[in-house]
Amino acid sequence: MANILVTGTSRGIGKAIVAALSAHNVVGHSSRGGNGLIAADLAAPGATQSLWDEALERLGGRIDVLVNNAGIFEAAPVDLAGEEWTAQWERTMRVNLAAAAELCRLAVLHFRAQGGGRIVNVASRAAHRGDSPAHWHYAASKGGMIAMTRTIARGYAADNILAFAVSPGFTASEMVEDYMASRGGRQIVADIPLGRVASADEVAETVRWLALDAPASATGTVIDVNGASYVR
Secondary structure (H helix, E strand, O other): OOEEEEOOOOOHHHHHHHHHOOOOEEEEEEOOOEOOEEEOOOOOOOHHHHHHHHHHHHOOOOOOEEEEOOOOOOOOOOOOOHHHHHHHHHHHHHHHHHHHHHHHHHHHHHHHHHOOEEEEEEOOOHHHHOOOOOOHHHHHHHHHHHHHHHHHHHHHHHHOEEEEEEEEOOEEOHHHHHHHHHHOHHHHHHOOOOOOOEEHHHHHHHHHHHHHOOOHHHOOOEEEEOOOOOOO
16 A cells, blocks of 8 residues: 555545545645644745644655645735735745645655655646736736646656646535636536536546556646646
């Protein structure tokens, strides 16, 4: 059985990922903890190191797979006051990209010492096609996550360290419910050739496959799960 750390698992996609990986030793995380999850506010300095250390302790000193799923989706319209707008950018980049990067670094160091491992980063369709005018920062953070994933894949394949990313579109989860309501759910679905948003279970199954079964030669791959609403 694999030892796996998954971030952002209190609800939605993260919760579904834990369920999909339930045959293995999984440690989950959320900002507040509870229900067996490790508590760590990824916006806070030092949070990633303490999260990694606690996960490593719970998993007996070995982690085989890191899944970076935690993220925030908070608006930053251009007419915000300048300091507010910049603060929102910095918060989103901190949680969505810098914290994931720090965990990837810790994973790479750990995996090199133990002979390999896998990283799966949950990005977004927004990384490829952009997002709303109030979410430049979200799209940028997820674009950075994909660039980081590909760089890790290229840099550490020789060490048997594999890196993948998943790019969901709109997904049936709590994170996007308010956004869909504000944008008009029918309009969103009309833009998806499949005729519906993805389910959290569909994204989770994609993550599970990459974390456990994808061939090594697929390292660096980014898989879209968006009902053909954006194809590359």
